[in-house]
Amino acid sequence: MPDRRFDHVKELEVLGLSPPDEKTMHFLWQIVDEGVLGASRHVQLCNELVLHLIDTDAEGARRARLAGSFIARTRGQDTPVIGNSLELLLAGIDELKPDEQRELLRQRTREWSVAAADRKARLVVTAARHLSAAQGLMAFDYSSTVSAIVAKIAEDRDDLVVVVPESRAIAGGAPYLEEFLQHRLKVRFIPDAAIEYGLSMCDAVLLGIETLRADGSFLNTIGSRMVARLAVEMGVEVYGASDLMKLDRRSYRGHRPEPALRNYDDLLKSGLGISGIERADTSAPELDVVPGRLVSALMTEYGIVPPSAIWALGREKFGSGEAA
Numbered sequence: 001m002p003d004r005r006f007d008h009v010k011e012l013e014v015l016g017l018s019p020p021d022e023k024t025m026h027f028l029w030q031i032v033d034e035g036v037l038g039a040s041r042h043v044q045l046c047n048e049l050v051l052h053l054i055d056t057d058a059e060g061a062r063r064a065r066l067a068g069s070f071i072a073r074t075r076g077q078d079t080p081v082i083g084n085s086l087e088l089l090l091a092g093i094d095e096l097k098p099d100e101q102r103e104l105l106r107q108r109t110r111e112w113s114v115a116a117a118d119r120k121a122r123l124v125v126t127a128a129r130h131l132s133a134a135q136g137l138m139a140f141d142y143s144s145t146v147s148a149i150v151a152k153i154a155e156d157r158d159d160l161v162v163v164v165p166e167s168r169a170i171a172g173g174a175p176y177l178e179e180f181l182q183h184r185l186k187v188r189f190i191p192d193a194a195i196e197y198g199l200s201m202c203d204a205v206l207l208g209i210e211t212l213r214a215d216g217s218f219l220n221t222i223g224s225r226m227v228a229r230l231a232v233e234m235g236v237e238v239y240g241a242s243d244l245m246k247l248d249r250r251s252y253r254g255h256r257p258e259p260a261l262r263n264y265d266d267l268l269k270s271g272l273g274i275s276g277i278e279r280a281d282t283s284a285p286e287l288d289v290v291p292g293r294l295v296s297a298l299m300t301e302y303g304i305v306p307p308s309a310i311w312a313l314g315r316e317k318f319g320s321g322e323a324a
Contacts, residue, residue, distance in 0.1 A: 004032045008070045017063070023052055024067070031082075032075040037142040037175055039210055039246065040116070043085045046071060047109040050089060054102050061093055061101055077260055079210045079219075081246045085112065119243040119301040120145060127241060127299040128152035136202040138163040138236075140195075141221040142175040143208020145241045149299070150206070154183050163188045163198040169222050169264070169286070192223060196230055205231045207290065209242035209298075213251040214314055216292035216307025218242070219259060222285050228294040237296040244300055244317045247310070259287035 005028035009019050020028070027049040029035045031042045049067060054060040068090060072083030089108050093101045127149045131137065134153070139146050139162060154160055162185050166173035173189065180187050190198050199205070205227055211219040218240050228238045248255070264282040292307030302313055 004074050005029050007074075008032075008067065011070060012063075012066065015066070017059070017066075020063075020067075021056070023056075024049065027052070028067070028071075031071055034075070038144040038208070039079050039081055040120070040144050042075060042079075042082055043116070044113070046082060046086055047089060047112060050086070051102075051105055051109060054098075054105055060098070061090075065090060065094075079246075080248045080250070081211070084245070088112075116243075116245070119245070120148065122301045123241065123243055123299055124148045124152050126303050127239070130299070130304050131204060131239075132156070134160070134203040136161040136163060138165070138195075138198055138202045138205045138227070138231075139176050139180075140165055140205060140207055140224060140227050141167050141169075141173070143206075143241065145243075146206045146208050147176060147179050149241060150180065150185070151183050154185050159186075161186045161188065161201060163190065163201055165190050165192040165195050165198055165227075167192050167221060167223050169267075195227055196234070199227075199231055199234050199236050202231075202236050204237040204239060204296075207238070207240045209240045209246055210287055211248050212240075212242050212244070212246045212298075212310065213248055213256060214311050215251065215256075216295070216298065216310045217256075218290050218295075218298075219287045220290060222259075222288050225288040225290050225294070228290050232294055238294060239297055239299055240290065240295055241299040244302070244310075244313060247314045247318070249314065249318055252311075252314070256289075259285040259289065262286045 005025055008028060012019060027045055031045050050064045053064045053067065057063050068086040072086060076082035089105065093104060096104060123145065131153055137150060137160065139150060150162055162180055164173045164176045164180070164187055166189065177187060177189055188198060188201065207220050207224050209218045209220055231238045261283045264284060268282050269277055269280070295307050297304045297306055298310065300313070305313065
């Protein structure tokens with residue numbers, strides 16, 4: 001739902017707090033209203049937002065917790081890596097003095113950035129090697145990880161064709177187009193209604209992952225399951241790309257809810273002068289669940305693995321693999 005950031009203004013008002021400053025509102029626009037795309041990018045922006053609040057507000061720690069809770073309940077509802085990272089970032093800071101809070105948060109954000117970059121680099125190198133012989137790739141809906149994989153393959157290739165369907169849900173194709181053209185790639189930019197045609201040019205489909213589940217299924221932007229199903233039917237391989245930090249550990253104990261609905265009024269009704277248009281319900285899911293049976297393999301920092309391997313990899317990475 002667009003303009004969700006203003007709900008945080010109302011929450012602060014109820015608590016007797018002044019509205020967020022302009023920079024905080026811009027961060028919230030980027031994250032909860034998805035002014036920029038990509039879960040990994042949103043985690044980075046959350047870190048920057050927390051540092052901004054700690055540095056500029058006398059009640060920075062409290063405001064950071066309130067903003068973190070709001071983001072986890074909105075943008076992070078189906079993307080637990082966002083709430084998980086904020087929880088780790090803010091753990092224990094209330095007991096510290098302001099100067100100590102700032103230093104600890106700066107240290108944690110540096111450590112997070114270094115670790116995340118290392119995981120992504122390992123994933124990208126392995127994935128690019130695996131797909132090095134592909135003649136055509138479909139990149140459906142924006143993912144910074146998928147973009148990096150394609151760019152890595154293109155370093156040694158001048159004949160690679162990348163098919164980018166434009167998803168009308170959140171216009172996730174345009175960011176790919178911008179990045180791929182910078183690398184002088186051959187891009188076919190097509191409407192999402194032409195996905196079957198686009199798949200005919202491809203050896204593989206690359207999907208980003210919003211949330212990874214213990215059974216090897218994952219959530220990604222609406223349309224992803226349709227693309228995967230068509231690809232399987234046409235003999236095109238399907239890959240999901242994500243590091244294990246996106247694993248929803250609650251899924252070990254059966255927490256696998258259906259994706260939340262949103263309304264698409266702004267997208268579908270804008271400019272239509274049809275009488276009674278307000279009665280047309282545009283609600284639909286924002287994300288799809290892509291089952292493991294439709295996926296050839298998952299690309300992770302552990303390598304290229306079958307979906308069935310996620311259960312054991314998650315326990316290796318997180319211990320019991322479960323979260324409250």
